[in-house]
Amino acid sequence: MIEQIVFYCFAAMLIFSAGMVVSMRNPVVSVLFLVLSFFSCAAIWLLLQAEFLAIVLILVYVGAVMVLFLFVVMMLDINMTVLREGFVKFLPVGIGVAVLMLISMGLIVGSSQFDIAAVASVAQHDPGYSNTKELGLALYTNYLYPFEIAGIILLVAIIAAISLTMRKPRTHKTPKPEKQVSVKRKDRVRLVKMKAEKE
């Protein structure tokens, strides 16, 4: 009973904050609402006894990704009024398409296909059960091959990002300190002997 109440609270919070993410005028506020939605999501994971995923969601997404996101949003100074131009003009079409999609998907997915009875309930484990250990075992045995490929994808992402953003060393003239220090007097000053000239 109490579990259900907690679930509905967090579910409502998730939907509310997700809605706020797309409707807020200020992008910084949007990002903060996104953080809130990740938190509610993590809480729902916890209800499913998937504590590892819940913690990772908070550590990785909220702790690392969202902070980076916030930095980018703050630095970029996006003019939202320009982005929102034509919003009202396309609104009727957008709503039409969305409603159509919703109805057609509701007819298919919402039917008895995903009935509670049809889906096996979540397995209950005793308190000593370690989610992390099970995930680790699965990742490094049955799913080793996909796991390695995912690693390679990340490597490619790094290579792509660096090769697309790194410019060649600048070609304009900058003083090179190491050369400035090692300069000897004879490199720069040339004594020229000449006869004294009479007035």
Place this chain on the structure above:
Amino acid sequence: MTSELTFLIPEIVLFVLTCIILLVDTIGSSEDKSFIYWLSQSTLIVTVVLLVFLCPDSTTHAMSMNFVSDPMGAILKIFICAYTSVVFFYSYDYLKEHELIRGEYFVLGLFAVLGMMVMVSAYSLLTIYLGLELLSLSLYAMVAMNRDSQSATEAAMKYFVLGALASGMLLYGISMLYGVSGAIDLASLSAYISQQTGNNILLIFGLVFVVVGIAFKLGAVPFHMWVPDVYQGAPTSVTLFIGSAPKIAAFGMAIRLLVDGMEGLVDSWQGMLIILAVLSMAAGNIIAISQTNIKRMLAYSTIAHIGFLLLGIISGSQSGYAGSMFYVLTYALMSMGAFGMVILLGRKGYEADTLDDFKGLAVRSPWFAFIMLILMFSMAGVPPLVGFWGKWFVIKEIIAMGHISLAAIAVLFSVIGAYYYLRIVKLMYFDKADQMTAIKAGQGMRFVLSINGLALLALGFMPGMLMALCLGAFA
């Protein structure tokens, strides 16, 4: 476990060697990339040798059903590596000429090859998706590599956004399939489907999204919007790459998903693919007529060829799949040759990418006008060139399955398509050249391009060997 890893040796070797090339490129700061280039070529050759050496004659699953080793996968992988090697050969000259040469081009190209190899030998929905992402990510970066070009950046952006959308669609379909069947590997998925009696609407729902994802990656109408822009905007060396080997990988992915995974739903996906095929052949062939840029024209021709490729899969028979495989292998060869010609005619600071650049080629260089003639006739499907046999095999299969009207439509559009291929022949042989500059290309480039063109002629006279190989892959 050790015995399972032997199936993966080509992939592992390719990955390790690519990482070494990456390190060599980073440590050695020399501007001359010829060393990196030769390392990349030798990597591909080593991989091909390993693939040929380890070529399996039966189907084995490895890595907890995530990987399959079978003749079809092995043959596709050999062709992917071999074609990429030729692509690198053409690209090297182009990149050097246009001062775009960077070690990352080859490294990302090799990672793309790895992605394609993962795709064609994947046996779970998860691995298929990961292989596809590895391929796509490398391709996005390669398209964007020329940052000073506005059109390349625009093409990369378009490719990235639409590609991400397509991946999302595919993933959504996969999640539906997984949600319904609880199976992530293709064997359990097809076992689940074969148990189903009646119409399982959720399975079809997932299938629709998977088909959309495949159509996006192949570039079938109405999911073809990215193809012309990316082909035109990307540097020709990258267009050449996108137009050849990845098509083979996309074919492999389609076979894995639709045949290995969901052959039980054949009645459902047949109908969807028929719509895609007819639209692709129609739109591709008709829109190509009005193009003046040859890269764009070849992009629309790709779309039309994808329509033909789908015909073989539609037939739903083993020989039909073999026909499609024959089609994609030969099409990639033709596409490579055609873009190779665009590279051959270009020079420093000048891209020969308009149709007018082919005017009077017969006077400027009779030999290469002849090679282009072979390429264009082969694409149009004129016997005795290999393009004719590709079309013949798939249309034969379609008729054998009783889709006479579909075969008639295919022939009709192939006749319409012949117009724009023949127009290039007319430009080369009957028009006066605007410019008489001599073709400046290295001996190697001339040699390989000639071999590429003559291979189409040779295969046209002896299609039996390649066809037997394709039939063997599906036996």
